[in-house]
Amino acid sequence: MTASPGIPVDAPAATDVTAALHVCRSEAELGKAMGLALGRLLPATPYAIYLAADDGGHRVELVSTKGCPWQAGDNVEPLSWQGDEARHLVIEYGSHRLGALVVAADLAAGPQTELKTVVTHYGVALVNLALNAESRQSTENYCASLQALEEGIVLFQEEDPDAVQARLLSLASSMLHATASALYVLNEVGDTDSGLTLQTTLGMPEALLEGFHGEDETAWPDCLFGETRLYECDDRGALAGLDPVCVPPILQNVVALPLRYHGIDAGLCVLFNVALDGASVRDHLGRVQSLGQLGAALIHRLQLEEMAVQNRAIARELQIAESIQKRLLPTTAPETKEYEFSWSSIAAQHIGGDYLDVMSSELGDVNGVVADVSGHGINSALLMSSFRSTYRGDAPWMEPGPLAASLNEDVCHEVGQTGMFITAVAFRLEARTRRMSLTSAGHNPVMIYRAQERKVEWVESDGPMLGFCSEPEYTEQMFELAPDDVVLLYTDGVTEAANDDLDMYGEERLADLLASVADQAPWAIVRSVRGAVREFTGCERFDDDMSILVFKAVEPPAGAASADGSSKS
Numbered sequence: 001m002t003a004s005p006g007i008p009v010d011a012p013a014a015t016d017v018t019a020a021l022h023v024c025r026s027e028a029e030l031g032k033a034m035g036l037a038l039g040r041l042l043p044a045t046p047y048a049i050y051l052a053a054d055d056g057g058h059r060v061e062l063v064s065t066k067g068c069p070w071q072a073g074d075n076v077e078p079l080s081w082q083g084d085e086a087r088h089l090v091i092e093y094g095s096h097r098l099g100a101l102v103v104a105a106d107l108a109a110g111p112q113t114e115l116k117t118v119v120t121h122y123g124v125a126l127v128n129l130a131l132n133a134e135s136r137q138s139t140e141n142y143c144a145s146l147q148a149l150e151e152g153i154v155l156f157q158e159e160d161p162d163a164v165q166a167r168l169l170s171l172a173s174s175m176l177h178a179t180a181s182a183l184y185v186l187n188e189v190g191d192t193d194s195g196l197t198l199q200t201t202l203g204m205p206e207a208l209l210e211g212f213h214g215e216d217e218t219a220w221p222d223c224l225f226g227e228t229r230l231y232e233c234d235d236r237g238a239l240a241g242l243d244p245v246c247v248p249p250i251l252q253n254v255v256a257l258p259l260r261y262h263g264i265d266a267g268l269c270v271l272f273n274v275a276l277d278g279a280s281v282r283d284h285l286g287r288v289q290s291l292g293q294l295g296a297a298l299i300h301r302l303q304l305e306e307m308a309v310q311n312r313a314i315a316r317e318l319q320i321a322e323s324i325q326k327r328l329l330p331t332t333a334p335e336t337k338e339y340e341f342s343w344s345s346i347a348a349q350h351i352g353g354d355y356l357d358v359m360s361s362e363l364g365d366v367n368g369v370v371a372d373v374s375g376h377g378i379n380s381a382l383l384m385s386s387f388r389s390t391y392r393g394d395a396p397w398m399e400p401g402p403l404a405a406s407l408n409e410d411v412c413h414e415v416g417q418t419g420m421f422i423t424a425v426a427f428r429l430e431a432r433t434r435r436m437s438l439t440s441a442g443h444n445p446v447m448i449y450r451a452q453e454r455k456v457e458w459v460e461s462d463g464p465m466l467g468f469c470s471e472p473e474y475t476e477q478m479f480e481l482a483p484d485d486v487v488l489l490y491t492d493g494v495t496e497a498a499n500d501d502l503d504m505y506g507e508e509r510l511a512d513l514l515a516s517v518a519d520q521a522p523w524a525i526v527r528s529v530r531g532a533v534r535e536f537t538g539c540e541r542f543d544d545d546m547s548i549l550v551f552k553a554v555e556p557p558a559g560a561a562s563a564d565g566s567s568k569s
Contacts, residue, residue: 022128030126034062042115047101047102048068049063049099050070051126058076059073059074067104069081089115089116165185166202172271172292173203180271181270185199185299186265189264192222195219199267221256229285231254233252253274254271261296264296266296330357334358334359335360336364336366336429338553339552340522342525343356343548348543351381352376353372355370357391364432365430367427369391370547371387374420383411383422387410387424391407400426400439400474421465422467423461423491424466426439434482438459438477438478439462440462445507448479448488450482451485451518454515456511459477459479488510488525488550493545493546495510497544509536525552530546
């Protein structure tokens with residue numbers, strides 16, 4: 001064999017020097033084996049190997065001991081080593097160029113073929129190492145996911161929230177070898193503006209954590225929501241958004257692990273002083289993210305279960321309140337020969353803000369009221385309960401006008417600055433006559449059907465709503481009722497009930513309906529009103545409380561009045 005300059009005649013065959021390349025278990029071992037192979041093939045020839053780097057440049061991986069212008073680890077331009085004798089043998093795998101071997105010699109055909117064979121094997125070995133590393137990483141990630149799944153199965157069976165949170169924090173700390181950690185949970189899962197609450201800590205006093213704050217007094221650790229990330233102290237001593245003045249010297253790094261799944265944020269796991277080197281940071285953070293997803297699902301489940309328990313308790317309490325509120329309605333009609341009565345009150349929810357009452361006084365007069373608190377629900381029901389107590393205590397002894405003024409004073413005291421108010425219409429039917437006195441405080445028009453004229457008379461409100469202003473004036477209106485006249489009082493849940501086209505039932509329809517059914521008994525009129533509203537809206541339940549009170553003047557002796565005052569269906 002004819003040797004070219006620098007290439008020995010007795011160089012060993014390529015098959016003898018490349019066998020060790022394919023059994024290397026790391027890039028360091030591969031570099032050492034390649035160095036031995038090149039040292040045997042090129043004992044006195046300067047050479048270097050450069051490989052493509054992740055940043056797009058080229059990094060020197062291997063150099064000969066003498067005569068090479070590059071140093072191992074240098075970032076170089078491939079063409080910076082030039083000369084008449086410099087030869088670049090490409091290191092490639094398939095269509096991918098990995099780098100090149102640069103040899104300071106004019107290679108003859110034989111040695112050049114042998115070196116190309118070694119270079120080819122080196123490229124294959126490089127790719128195999130990379131693939132093996134990816135495979136190992138995938139296996140480790142898969143095992144970590146399986147471990148998280150196994151832990152998740154155990155945690156999902158745990159019913160104690162404190163135990164779940166403590167175990168979750170312990171797992172995160174062990175996965176990243178953290179010396180301390182803290183678990184924060186959103187006050188409302190899914191709303192990062194609801195604020196974080198410290199739930200569990202490991203290895204760090206709560207008092208120290210509570211003293212942490214962001215720069216410019218910003219909330220901490222709220223500023224860490226985002227991606228799972230490793231933070232390290234900067235030159236100023238700031239760490240993970242913390243103000244440098246509150247960072248103890250012992251803290252070197254922080255990992256923020258948002259607890260998030262399917263785009264829903266549940267909280268944040270903060271891990272202090274994790275033991276990770278630069279090469280493994282990305283892999284470990286990727287693994288712990290699965291734990292963050294599991295943690296978010298667990299915390300969300302716990303909050304939903306807690307809400308379900310609370311909702312069941314509230315539902316039970318509302319059922320009791322509904323039963324009590326129904327008992328506040330009158331159960332029997334006043335004993336009088338001049339009138340027949342019937343009524344109905346339906347709450348939009350379990351409890352409502354409507355109230356109606358009708359009762360006899362010791363003198364034989366009949367006092368009644370229909371009232372409606374602004375809004376509906378618990379607040380309205382509480383205010384209406386207080387209103388009922390005052391009304392029942394004062395109505396037997398006061399005329400409707402002074403009674404409205406007295407009620408207004410109490411309502412103003414009750415509502416304060418809440419903006420709530422009550423509309424009401426109070427009436428008194430004098431004993432042994434058909435004279436009615438009536439005062440309306442911002443309520444819907446009272447409708448009186450005049451049997452003789454066969455038309456409906458509207459009585460508009462003559463005073464402000466109760467609780468709207470202090471010391472208002474309320475006047476009384478007097479009416480003489482003739483036989484078969486019908487009086488209809490109601491709340492706006494009747495007239496403001498809307499259909500699918502958002503048309504309201506309205507007072508005109510109600511007046512027309514009253515005129516068409518006024519010859520019927522009061523209980524039948526109440527049933528007709530309820531049925532008409534249901535048919536108009538197409539709903540069985542309504543968006544607002546709906547109350548109806550009907551009484552009818554009759555010739556003495558009175559006919560059979562409704563025994564319990566409730567409408568018949």
